[in-house]
Amino acid sequence: MCITQTGLKKKICINGIKLSTELVQINLLNAFLPEDPRPLFFRLLSQNQINIPFILLTGMREKILGSCCVESEDINRVKQLIDKKPTLKKNIEFILPVGALSIFPHHSNLKLLGLSFYLLGKQHLPVYGMASSISSLTFITDYSKLDNAVSILLEYMDLPPNHAPFRPEIHVIQKKR
Numbered sequence: 001m002c003i004t005q006t007g008l009k010k011k012i013c014i015n016g017i018k019l020s021t022e023l024v025q026i027n028l029l030n031a032f033l034p035e036d037p038r039p040l041f042f043r044l045l046s047q048n049q050i051n052i053p054f055i056l057l058t059g060m061r062e063k064i065l066g067s068c069c070v071e072s073e074d075i076n077r078v079k080q081l082i083d084k085k086p087t088l089k090k091n092i093e094f095i096l097p098v099g100a101l102s103i104f105p106h107h108s109n110l111k112l113l114g115l116s117f118y119l120l121g122k123q124h125l126p127v128y129g130m131a132s133s134i135s136s137l138t139f140i141t142d143y144s145k146l147d148n149a150v151s152i153l154l155e156y157m158d159l160p161p162n163h164a165p166f167r168p169e170i171h172v173i174q175k176k177r
Helices: 038-047 072-083 110-122 143-154
Strands: 003-006 009-013 016-019 023-029 054-057 064-071 092-104 129-132 137-142
Touching (some): 016 143, 023 072, 038 072, 054 129, 064 072, 092 143, 110 143, 137 143
Antiparallel strands (some): 023 064, 023 092, 054 064, 092 137, 129 137
16 A cells, blocks of 8 residues: 655555546335346446446345446437336436546555445535445546546545546447447
């Protein structure tokens, strides 16, 4: 774990911050349906070649069975697909616009996770979703507040020299076969 000291503040070293394009979060809600709506929902997205840049599922019988994010430009297609499936339609919630902020790598650093939640909460930035992988922590928040979230985090985190948070320069779209 790398900790640098700038003035009176100790900062945690990270290797990068990546920001997403504008997304829409879709929550699959649990209405105690006789069957799990997730397979149908994700099959619809797959069959219609809609990318899912963020996905979070739970196996618990909670209010939200899963969340995913799709590109904002795909939301009308998603809504049209859902409208054709009444059991899905009444069990879907949309949050828009949202964005993903990924911090990498985190090296299983719980201090970084705790500090991130603390700083975002202290500034009243909503966290609609959070996921962790071996290399990154990803937070879903309001798209309009991504730059503010980065500024807050960089007060306590150090990026390598000549590195700034980045947004994707290319956009991958699936083509129908």
